[in-house]
Amino acid sequence: MHASTTQDGAAGRLVTIDAVMQQVAEHKGCGTQGGSGKASCGSAAGQGDLPTEIWEKVKNHPCYSEEAHHHYARMHVAVAPACNIQCNYCNRKYDCANESRPGVVSERLTPEQAARKVLAVASTIPQMTVLGIAGPGDPLANPAKTFKTFELISQTAPDIKLCLSTNGLALPDHVDTIARYNVDHVTITINMVDPEVGAKIYPWVYWNHKRYTGVEAARLLTERQLRGLEMLTERGILCKVNSVMIPGVNDRHLVEVNRAVKSRGAFLHNIMPLISAPEHGTVFGLTGQRGPTAQELKALQDDCEGEMNMMRHCRQCRADAVGLLGEDRSAEFTTEKIMEMEVDYDLEGRQAYQARVEEERVAKVAAKQEELATLAGAQSDITLLVAVATKGSGLINEHFGHAKEFQVYELSTAGAKFVGHRRVDLYCQGGFGDEDSLQTVIRAINDCHAVFVAKIGGCPKADLLGAGIEPVDQYAHEFIEKSAIAWFKGYLGKVAAGELVHTPRGDAAIRQGALIVAA
Amino acid sequence: MAYKIIASQCTSCSACEAECPNVAISEKGGTFVINPKKCTECIGYFDVPQCVAVCPVDNTCVIDTGYPRYQAAG
Numbered sequence: 131m132h133a134s135t136t137q138d139g140a141a142g143r144l145v146t147i148d149a150v151m152q153q154v155a156e157h158k159g160c161g162t163q164g165g166s167g168k169a170s171c172g173s174a175a176g177q178g179d180l181p182t183e184i185w186e187k188v189k190n191h192p193c194y195s196e197e198a199h200h201h202y203a204r205m206h207v208a209v210a211p212a213c214n215i216q217c218n219y220c221n222r223k224y225d226c227a228n229e230s231r232p233g234v235v236s237e238r239l240t241p242e243q244a245a246r247k248v249l250a251v252a253s254t255i256p257q258m259t260v261l262g263i264a265g266p267g268d269p270l271a272n273p274a275k276t277f278k279t280f281e282l283i284s285q286t287a288p289d290i291k292l293c294l295s296t297n298g299l300a301l302p303d304h305v306d307t308i309a310r311y312n313v314d315h316v317t318i319t320i321n322m323v324d325p326e327v328g329a330k331i332y333p334w335v336y337w338n339h340k341r342y343t344g345v346e347a348a349r350l351l352t353e354r355q356l357r358g359l360e361m362l363t364e365r366g367i368l369c370k371v372n373s374v375m376i377p378g379v380n381d382r383h384l385v386e387v388n389r390a391v392k393s394r395g396a397f398l399h400n401i402m403p404l405i406s407a408p409e410h411g412t413v414f415g416l417t418g419q420r421g422p423t424a425q426e427l428k429a430l431q432d433d434c435e436g437e438m439n440m441m442r443h444c445r446q447c448r449a450d451a452v453g454l455l456g457e458d459r460s461a462e463f464t465t466e467k468i469m470e471m472e473v474d475y476d477l478e479g480r481q482a483y484q485a486r487v488e489e490e491r492v493a494k495v496a497a498k499q500e501e502l503a504t505l506a507g508a509q510s511d512i513t514l515l516v517a518v519a520t521k522g523s524g525l526i527n528e529h530f531g532h533a534k535e536f537q538v539y540e541l542s543t544a545g546a547k548f549v550g551h552r553r554v555d556l557y558c559q560g561g562f563g564d565e566d567s568l569q570t571v572i573r574a575i576n577d578c579h580a581v582f583v584a585k586i587g588g589c590p591k592a593d594l595l596g597a598g599i600e601p602v603d604q605y606a607h608e609f610i611e612k613s614a615i616a617w618f619k620g621y622l623g624k625v626a627a628g629e630l631v632h633t634p635r636g637d638a639a640i641r642q643g644a645l646i647v648a649a
Numbered sequence: 650m651a652y653k654i655i656a657s658q659c660t661s662c663s664a665c666e667a668e669c670p671n672v673a674i675s676e677k678g679g680t681f682v683i684n685p686k687k688c689t690e691c692i693g694y695f696d697v698p699q700c701v702a703v704c705p706v707d708n709t710c711v712i713d714t715g716y717p718r719y720q721a722a723g
């Protein structure tokens with residue numbers, strides 16, 4: 131049923147894909163990536179200078195559009211447990227660390243259960259616009275289950291976008307099927323383009339009924355990954371590349387990976403920190419291979435950004451996560467519960483809801499532009515980071531003590547740019563009853579000059595000030611970027627007046643663990 | 650002989666199930682098991698036993714010495 135639409139779309143896109151990718155690669159703007167530094171962007175609520183056709187594809191995709199991830203939700207279903215390669219950062223008792231993290235188990239579903247779950251969720255959460263199939267395992271090592279799930283969903287919920295994540299080994303064999311099912315977003319995890327580096331990450335791959343090891347395995351993998359990437363972009367299917375940053379193994383090499391995937395038309399490159407602890411039972415966990423610090427990660431992302439769009443808002447969510455990025459409502463949708471749920475798929479209701487969200491987004495971007503205009507002419511070399519407690523919608527609307535994560539923005543006279551997020555959820559489950567949890571939050575945002583919150587208690591306020599982080603609550607329930615720019619203007623004013631001396635801050639820790647629902 | 654799966658090590662990833670040329674592998678009580686009557690040790694199909702090659706946990710798909718060595722027909 132989808133063959134014809136896909137074909138039309140693909141043909142239309144083919145003509146322009148080179149030009150489009152060129153523009154995409156040059157685009158450093160507001161809408162899809164990293165907030166915005168450019169005063170020129172955004173009259174169209176974030177589209178900026180992105181071609182309309184790409185904007186249409188990404189604007190409601192929370193994983194691809196930094197701006198959309200405040201407003202729209204995605205879900206993943208785990209239907210594909212088998213895998214065809216072995217990664218040193220994975221212990222396959224748990225989820226695939228490609229897309230999520232070691233140490234977490236997702237509920238395995240049959241394609242029928244998965245389709246039902248998607249309908250149940252989409253009927254309850256109208257912002258749900260994206261369904262992904264990722265780990266545990268590789269969706270393309272389980273092609274029958276993966277494509278059956280897509281088929282069932284496209285029959286009942288044609289407005290939901292489909293995406294999948296793969297290690298790429300089997301990708302060239304399935305590109306045509308992917309196009310046939312109208313899958314428009316594919317994520318490939320590419321950690322190296324040099325087999326010598328790859329041999330340190332992948333002990334073996336299983337291909338063509340044989341197990342390959344060492345450099346030979348890595349060569350096979352990189353060849354098939356890059357060929358798969360080329361085949362997808364030739365057909366106009368958007369491709370994102372994920373890389374796991376492993377200090378001392380592939381950290382510097384990822385700049386080369388960035389170049390290789392950019393030249394083959396990848397639309398976004400997402401560099402994720404290695405998450406590794408001995409209790410995960412992964413090879414890297416057991417050998418004591420450490421993950422990067424926040425500063426190391428940001429430095430690498432900055433190096434690569436000169437090359438192409440970087441995705442900094444990826445939270446390495448678990449494979450069966452449900453909700454806005456940074457939120458997980460999967461406990462509401464267990465197999466038992468969805469089987470009992472009355473499901474009424476209301477396409478019109480969903481569309482009306484999404485239209486309202488669009489209005490909100492336009493308002494948000496307008497507010498930011500206005501504030502940015504007042505900064506015009508200000509001259510300063512100061513660049514600093516601030517943390518924001520938010521529940522979504524692009525607002526400062528979370529209580530400091532309830533925040534499971536903080537979004538981090540980089541402020542300069544060019545504006546406010548989203549550069550990442552810091553998860554702190556494991557530590558705040560009991561509120562701020564104990565000292566340790568507050569210390570952990572401070573460590574996680576230690577590189578920030580201020581933290582914007584809707585509300586904050588007296589005690590943590592004093593401790594934050596003691597640590598040199600200014601708690602800011604006067605912008606409660608206002609737009610993040612507008613408020614951050616306004617605060618930054620004040621900061622620059624104080625520095626200029628000599629009331630304040632600007633001092634750079636230290637590094638911060640990346641939390642090792644999974645994004646989970648607070649118990 | 651046939652192959653068997655050491656249940657305590659199996660992650661139930663199902664990778665072996667799809668690769669077995671004899672459809673000898675199926676899920677039973679949460680882990681995967683090999684039907685020794687169907688397993689040919691992949692003789693006649695592949696050079697290496699597929700379940701062994703694909704299984705992520707080493708030494709989980711192993712020879713079951715309780716069965717005589719499989720003889721390819723003819």
Ligand code: SF4
Nearest residue numbers: 213217220226227267
């Ligand atoms: S691709 Fe994913 S499931 Fe497979 S070994 Fe690597 S991390 Fe694990």
Ligand code: SF4
Nearest residue numbers: 669688690691698700
């Ligand atoms: S050895 Fe071959 S035939 Fe026997 S169970 Fe394994 S895959 Fe199947």
Ligand code: SF4
Nearest residue numbers: 659660662663665704
């Ligand atoms: S491949 Fe190994 S771990 Fe996976 S189901 Fe088969 S025996 Fe179990």
